[in-house]
Amino acid sequence: MDKSNDFLTLVKAAWHHKYLIIIVALVAGIVSFLITGLLPKEYDAITVFSVEDDSAISQYQQMLGVAAGTLGNLIPSGNGQVGTYEEILKSRVFLQKALNSIGLNLSVAEIDELRKDHIEITIRKSGAIAICVSSRDPIYAQKVAQAMADYFVSEEQHYFRNSSLKKLDFLEDQTQKNLAELEMAEQRLTEMGNEFQSTRPEEQIEMALTKIARYEVLLGETKIAINEINVQLSELDEQLVDMEPTQEIQRTVTTNPIIRSLEQQLVSLEGELAEAQAKYTDAHPVVIEIKEKIESVKKLMSDQSEEVISARVEGANTVYRALMQSYLTLKAELSASLARVNKINEMIAEEEKKLVGLPEKELEYSRALRDAKVAEELYLLMLKDLESTRVVSESESGVIRIIEPAIVPYRHARPSRAINTVVAAFLAGLISVIWAYFRDVYGPAPSQFHKSKTFTA
Template sequence: MQIENPLQQEFLKPEFIIDTLIRRRWIVIIPFILALAVGSYLAVTLPKIYEAETLILVEPQRVPTNYVQSVVSNEEVEARINTLSQQILSRTNLEKIINQFNLYADPQFEGMFTEDKVNALRKNITVQTTTSRRETNAFSITYRGKDPQKVMDVTNTLATYFIDENLKVREAQAIGTSDFLEAELVSMRRRLEEQERALEAYRTSNMGELPEQLETNLRILDRLQEQLTERQEGLRDARSRLAMLRNQASTGLLTDQTAAGDTSPREPDPLDPAALQAELARLQSRYTDKHPDIIKIKQQLKDLEANGTTSAAEAPTTRREPVQITDVRREIENTTADIGRIQSEIMTYERRVESTPKREQELMALQRDYENLQESYSSLLNRKLEADISVNMERKQKGEQFRVLDQARLPKRPVEPNMQMLFLITIAAGLGMGGGIIFLLEYMNAGFRSPKEVELTLGLPMIALLPFIEDSKTRMVKMLNWVATGVAVAAAGIMLVVFASLALKGVEESLALVSKVKNLIL
């Protein structure tokens, strides 16, 4: 809503408000300091209640229920937690906790009966379930007390009690069921184990010919047939190339060369004069007569002449077979060896495939005997096996169990009283009290505060303004007033910091901070 009165508009200007606060600063400072003092006192002296909470997750059975069915009663988790709560929060357990952590040992509880202590402890403990998607999958344990360390320790101890008690109850149920069935199944289990051993021994002795291995054997056999076909085709191709190379060698069209693409010179035959002469000519075109290879070939030619092996008739007999023919012959030998190995493997797998029907019949007979024995005692045996597995599962903690998801931690701030709210209320009360007093004083003040106010009130222009004449005494008082104001503002700031630390950080952390600052200063 728009204010039409010019005088009211003048009062709402920031300049007027700031000037008023400066003139009446002590009305703001003093209530604010008093409020901070009261708030700090309350923050230190009010009895503090700390709270610690631990969250426990209800983990489902780790082993899939399709494989292992627990014999422990599957009551609702919420009902089971309520049952465990009644056991754990019993008088015996709570007395143990009271004695363990020396609870209610303060002088104010000196005349308190044990029953009252137990009831007080039980009242400060809260067990609450957490439901997700219509299922209870977690629950929390909360404890309240005055000592934060004891609050944390008691909460964690209660969580341990819940976890241990749940494991004991489940294991006891599983063991009881197993013991009941054990007496009826000793002889039956022995016969079944004997039959199982016979069946396993048969499978081991006939490994490779079992029915479930037939498909694998057929796939391997098909692969071996393909390899045999490839090797036989390669053998035919190699034999054709060998015949062609021999034909070329007989007609003189094939020379002794390295494999295709290899252009490096080969070592000449030491018994072939023609080859030695050709190599000598090649080397002499590149090196001098003092080159070691030239000297070596000349010596070989001299040795041939001395031995009389340089005749044209003997030269062809000493010439070796062309390397192309040698490579093809070696390829034929390797391929022939592969074909023999593959054929041997084919015969082995064919025997396995042929023996599979016979093994299947024999295995079916053993399996039928085993199934007949199992069917005779299936109901009782299955229950016993489930009980044994369930006992083992519970002992190894693989069944449904409780696990601490969030462990209780040392509470830093009390839950009662609410320090943040106390801090805000104290600040608001100090400032509100000073502001309210200033508003009342200004509202009740009928004097003029400024020349502008005189003109607006009387509707006449200001002709002259006589200033306030200050003497030395007045100036001294004014200066001291401002010094006192500065000291008061500094004190208020320090008190505000202290109160904020007490309210937001706690007494212990505030004292630790003060100690650190003191050490730094000293």
């Protein structure tokens, strides 16, 4: 019941001072509107890029191998990895290189401020990644946003193309080796003459030879895969050797206290020098001694940095973490491949036991026939892989596409005159209502309230 009376009293007080409340709200809104127009304007430049679907990325990874370069290792295989993108795009190293590409050379402190307060990375419902750069200079915001997207795309294309070329070199070399082995196997088979070409081995022996040939094809494929993994591991070793597992993500720079102390000493010595020169000539020992002290202090100041890092926050190095993950994955694949080699060798040895007892010449011919067949299959396999990789290496496309280039914003994003005006008017009106309530209920002349015109709902 009391709450109902209080609310009714509040409404009556508001109605009683309605004109005053309206005037105060209007004045506050107008003042806010005018002040907002004088405030510095913030502009948002936005660029949007998309990453091809998982199947496209998987195709690239299958064609180019697991280690597709520094950026290739960082590309997430899904649309829910905005955190990874944000780490890459807002990293100090990436921003510095992107800005350098358009001729902007910012200090570490300026880059830290930019990535902390003026860059926002978001993921849209479609899975596209948006880079938003805010600045008081709309042209600067557009340049930075577009530079980030362009550099990200160019790095992706560079690393994928570079990786495809490396694999292309590897496959060309491996194909030539397989071709040489095939020619040697065929030459050996030809040199043996026609003595055993018309001889057909028994069905059981023929089955064993077929199995051995199939196993040796698998063995050859596995050994080629091991060679490729070792090449990729060597490349990752080169990249990881000079890379720190952690990186500085934030630093606090303060004035060097030693500099401040030396400055105070210098001021004191300059005062002493002025007093000494007023009493003595420049050749006097006292004046000479003070001048020497001044030169000594100046030298110490020149050896000190004006600013020092008073606090530093380190975090995981995103690039190092991604490369190490690829390195561990390759190590696991290498172990599995080596185990597979051992298993295939055991199966080959088991099948070769069935050939024991064959005449030496017939056994030699059977092995030559098997070697030729294995060499031919491995050569055709490598030739097919080589052609597929050559198609990828000649392609100019990548898995990242810019779908919305950054444009110079013509309308500022902040501050908003409409929002500020409405908020100021609302708060002023609310405060006025509260004032009216306390004015009429607890004011010095409450009787005036009761003598006023009766409020009718």
